[in-house]
Amino acid sequence: MDLFEAIEKRASVRDLKPVDVPQADLDRILDAGRRAPSGRNRQPLDFIVIRDPDTIKKLAKAQACLADVSLIIAVAADPGKSEFWLEDIAAATENMLLAITALGYASVWIEGTLLRDEDDHKKALGVPENMRLMVALPVGKAAEPKSQADKRPLKEIVHWDRYGNLRS
Template identity: 55%
Template sequence: MKLFEAIEKRRSVRDFEKTDILINDLKRIVDAGRVAPSGSNIQPREFIIITDSEKLRKLSKAQDTVTEVSAAIAVVCDPEESDWWVEDMAASVENMLLATVALGYDSVWIEGTLLDVEDWAKDVLDVPEDKRLVTILPIGKAASEGTRARKKPLDEVTHYNRYGNKSE
C-alpha cells in the first residue's frame, strides 16, 4: 500500500474481530516506530509486543478493546533521557499506526484511559518504575467496515506565508 493511501485509510478502530497477527508483521510495525524522528536522536522509547492473552485480558482495564485482539504494542518512554520524549513517542505511534494500515490491520491509539491506570498496567508488563507506559496500540482487524472521523477541509486549516492569509 502506498503512503498516501495508508494515510487516507487510517482510522481509529475500537471494535475488533479476533485474527491471527504474524510476529513478523508486529516486528515491522515496531520497526516503523523505531525509525521515527527523535529529538537529538536520543530515542527514549522502547516497545513491548504483547501476544499473551492473559496480559491482554488484564490490560483491558485500560480499555475493553484490548481483549478483542490477539496482539498489542505498548510504548514505554524514559522522561529522564530526553526533554522531547512525548514528541518522540507521538512520532513513533503515528509511524506504527500507518504501518499497521499498510499491512492490512487496524488499530487505535489508547492513551488517556491508559494513563488513568498507568501504574497498574506497568506492573502487568513489568515496566520499571522510572519509565512511562504511555500508549498501547491494539492490532487487529475491524469487526465492521466503519467510517473515518470527519476531518476539517484542507482550505480551512491552511494559511500561506502568514496566519490568516487564505490565498496562495
C-alpha cells in the first residue's frame, strides 16, 4: 500500500480479531518504528513484542480490546537517555501504526488507559523502574470495516503567512 493510502486508511480499531502475523511482517513493523526520527538521535526506545497469552491477559486490564489479539507491541523509553523521549515515542508509534495499516492489519494507539496503572503493567512486562511504559499496540484484523475519525478540515487549520490568514 502506498504511504498516502496508509495515512488515509489508518484508523483506531478497537473491535479486533486475532490474526497470525508472519515474522517478516512483524520485522517490517518493528523496523518502521526503529527508523523514526529521534531527538539528537539518542534513540531511548525499546519495543516489547508480546505473544504470551497470560501476559496479554494481564495487559488487557488496561483496555479490553488488547485481549482480542495474539500480538501486542509495547513501546517503552528511558527518559534518562533523552529529553525528547516522549516525542520519540510518538514518532515511532505513528510509524508502526502506518506500517501495520500498510500491511493490512489493524490497531489502536493505547496510551491513556495503559498509563492509569503503568506500574502494574511495567511489572507484568518486566520493564525496569527507571523506564516509562507508554504505548501498547494490538495487532489484529478489524472485525468490521472502520474509518478514521473525522478530522478538522485544512481550511480551519492552515494559516497562510500569518496566524489568522485562513483560506476558504
